[in-house]
Amino acid sequence: MAPQYAPSLRSRLAPLLLFLQIGFIVIYAFYIEIESNEKVHGITFSDFYPEFQDVNVMVILGFGFSYTFLMRYSFSGSGFNLLVAVMATQWAIILNGIESWYHRGKIRIDLRSLVVAEMCAASALISIGVVLGKTNPVHLIIIALLEVSGFVLNEWLLQTLLKVQPLNSIMLLHIFGAFFGLTLTWILYRKGSKQQFEKEKFSRKTGLFSVLGTVFLWMFWPSFNSILVDNRTPGRRLEAVLSTYLALAVSAVTATAVSVLSSPKGKFNLIQMQSCMLAGSVAVGVSMPVVHQPWEAMTIGFTAAVVSTVGFRYLKTHMLFAFHCHDTCAVLSTHGLPGLLGWLAHLLLQIRDCDDHTKAVRFAVFHICTILITITSSLCMGLITGLLLKWNFWRPPQDKKCFDDQAFWEFPHLAVQK
Amino acid sequence: MAPQYAPSLRSRLAPLLLFLQIGFIVIYAFYIEIESNEKVHGITFSDFYPEFQDVNVMVILGFGFSYTFLMRYSFSGSGFNLLVAVMATQWAIILNGIESWYHRGKIRIDLRSLVVAEMCAASALISIGVVLGKTNPVHLIIIALLEVSGFVLNEWLLQTLLKVQPLNSIMLLHIFGAFFGLTLTWILYRKGSKQQFEKEKFSRKTGLFSVLGTVFLWMFWPSFNSILVDNRTPGRRLEAVLSTYLALAVSAVTATAVSVLSSPKGKFNLIQMQSCMLAGSVAVGVSMPVVHQPWEAMTIGFTAAVVSTVGFRYLKTHMLFAFHCHDTCAVLSTHGLPGLLGWLAHLLLQIRDCDDHTKAVRFAVFHICTILITITSSLCMGLITGLLLKWNFWRPPQDKKCFDDQAFWEFPHLAVQK
């Protein structure tokens, strides 16, 4: 029972963290300063700060606790999430400022930069949900930094090649994160994973902690979708908030109903419901620019929940057996499919609103290019990251240590806490 | 040990949810649109949104987790609460808009509509606290929809017959919800309930989760009481926030002291303290229009906590044995009695402030009528709902399956989670 010394932590993680952190401090010292102008884009600090905190709660607490559901992996789920989130946020602030650095020599940050950086971090956290439990924290840090780099690169590509609005390209984070993670897990596939992971279950206790995380995601998602919406058009933020709320409400109801129908025992599955009741807000987030009526948001929420719930029940097993893709947190059905659905809804609603046939075709081509570039770049970055992580230098956890906190954490019954 | 198929879920709940949800989407498609005017009643979106989120957290997380205390019913407590809250909110938005639909053919919604709808949902959640554990989710959905309908009807009656201010009639939600629930549980009384419910206890673990929910209710109650206060009179919202905070503080202290005094072992009772430390804010919420001085709020908080704590200790058992009213979450002493006390405080303070004898008498008559109408309508609606739910068609849970998650939820040690 005595846990062994975890070589990945002391000889790999600690130097890596210290090196990166000191590096960040040096970069910040030379290039980053705080915006002294109180009012940017017509938004004052007081208008923006409460919504920033909502997003912060989602990224740190929401994702963190929704990853605690594994019965023996809850310390790691919540702890590594925080670590990854803060590393990715610091890195994303630098990457997002490169353009401004190129033109002005300095990067000025304000609350908006921080929110955008946290959204990039959220896309890394989505990827991490796919490989949770089968990796060590060194892997997670590398994944996060490369994923954020890829995501920012993709944003830059979309803006340069297709003139996509910044907000629209940020909202593709669900799709980018999900496909990045799936490529990664496909490359890192372990032979033993079909029958082995007896620790990959939830328990009464950890289930309730992950309900808590999910509920925080659920409650504050309206802030996530509305915070970056341009408030120069009056009422757009209100529209974003109400649409997301209604989509979430419909999702929760639909996920419950479909979960019961698809269960062999005719009962609720806690983890399935948690994942799928968030599907509506993902889809509405991606299609936000064209959703103006409540019923549109509700219909998108309904469809997303159905797709997500069915995907969770049947696709997850199928992905594992057919494609050797082991997806711990069912990210494909929580973020991937609803994201694609939102993209499709955006396309259909925009075409409906076009009065002109040529315009519609042009928009469709543009919109299909957007998704193709995003998926391609996420697959490429996932491939590169996966190949890098296959290197044994990073000391991946053994199969029997997967999904187990004891590989990384001191426990009180093993060593008395003083 | 093998759990049986839960017939109430697949053949009743899933069709009901899908039918209602699709119905709601259709109604929303035809009649509901989003308010495009940013500034309504002089309040901008940014002023209102943070307080809306506080109320949202209370309704979804606060009530949900405060219902997790039962040792084997915490998944149901938190999960069903979310389901009921979103159904009730969607329904309340429609009902609250009927008048505007009648005049203009359309219902325009904004954040304020959502808050009012969530408050109606809160009144349904209070009722659900009474029957928690002895019902299935189909029951809960029906209860919620009928309770909200009754509550909106009562509001309409009060406004039409007595010209009661909307805010004052909304704040009666505690009284309406409590008496509705009590009538319901009286009708649904099970013979076996006196000696049988050995699962109706809390455990160390679930106790702490319900502390979490209660603490969220406690912290954000000032927002609940102040959000709808008219901010045209400067300082009224600040007054509402500070009064509620002080009443809550006094309640917490008093509930602790009286809890120890009334305990046969001279110790704290966790569930009693949780319920009773919220009593002050309920009472202050009901008497809000006339509370202007800190000491008034504090005295109301003190009295409410004493009444509530004593009620919890002695009245709960008495209600069960004498009136066959089994009240799971002690809603009578948490919401019912403090609500009545707040009503009484409103009466007394208003009479004190009247300089004229006639005015005082007129106000007293008006105020007594208000409460009589509210209680009568809540009893009637409770009666109707109870009789409807006695029908075996809804497949009530058997006595031995009461207060048990296994009747509704897949568990990992029974079916491996993939």
Add this chain to the structure above:
Amino acid sequence: MAPQYAPSLRSRLAPLLLFLQIGFIVIYAFYIEIESNEKVHGITFSDFYPEFQDVNVMVILGFGFSYTFLMRYSFSGSGFNLLVAVMATQWAIILNGIESWYHRGKIRIDLRSLVVAEMCAASALISIGVVLGKTNPVHLIIIALLEVSGFVLNEWLLQTLLKVQPLNSIMLLHIFGAFFGLTLTWILYRKGSKQQFEKEKFSRKTGLFSVLGTVFLWMFWPSFNSILVDNRTPGRRLEAVLSTYLALAVSAVTATAVSVLSSPKGKFNLIQMQSCMLAGSVAVGVSMPVVHQPWEAMTIGFTAAVVSTVGFRYLKTHMLFAFHCHDTCAVLSTHGLPGLLGWLAHLLLQIRDCDDHTKAVRFAVFHICTILITITSSLCMGLITGLLLKWNFWRPPQDKKCFDDQAFWEFPHLAVQK
């Protein structure tokens, strides 16, 4: 196994609470009224309220749940925290208003008064972390009231003797609270505490609850540091928020790295990481007036995390064996050392910014006097409080009842909950 009657509660706590609470109500009735002017110091209610709620969440939920980590003391940790917080807040409102009462005969309270009072309460909660588990609630109430009195006295001394800005003296709460608590625990030292406390460990379950509390502290600390910052200089609040966020991010990463390096087994220690990842924000809070660049905040965060992590690992045991100071929540390394570091950073940065040699020396003398007065007054008040609490009249818990909820709480498996 049968728990005995807890004499400290019924015969000491209940009368004390009722007496104090009624006393507070009487004082409030005569001297305290609510500020009717909506806009004070140029800040409207809506600008201030969301940040007030963040601070409220930190004080009630954050501190409360971060004290739940002890395996058998989590009800007490969270429950007593709430009780102490509300008593201390009510008391601090009175004390902070004495000056205004002296001049105007009345104390006018608004949201700002409440925030300042909650910060005084936070300083009492820090002290309580030191003696948690070894005291009964009567002790805790007395500690809180005397600590708050001492803290307000210290503030008054600093403002009268040295003209220290109110905000700067409030931010010394970490240093005052920590040294007050350490003196207290030194006086209350129990002979048996070296080998005896086998209950002083965390468990999987309670560990996760305390992660929750810590995460709330972590997320909302930017509000804690920025809420009282004067917003007449544009951009100061934004600066405070971003500095604190960056310091926290760096702290979290550094604490993780150093925690692994300092662990004999090369693994993470959950409680150590929780305490130490907050160190950065404590230090930045104390040095806030002179931190203007991101890298300054990050360097302070880095150093604070290193000092705190090393202190947690080696100093805690050393303090116990060498100085007979048993520090339950490692307050010395969480608040004490980072606070002193922040003080030092303030000194160094201010000297660097001085263009004039004389000015620098004058500031250094002034700054050293500030800390000497603070530490002296905290040690004196700690001494007085400790001597008062040694009196057996307060019925301290026996050694074998330390760190155990059963001494104070009814448990369901011992007495069936009805």
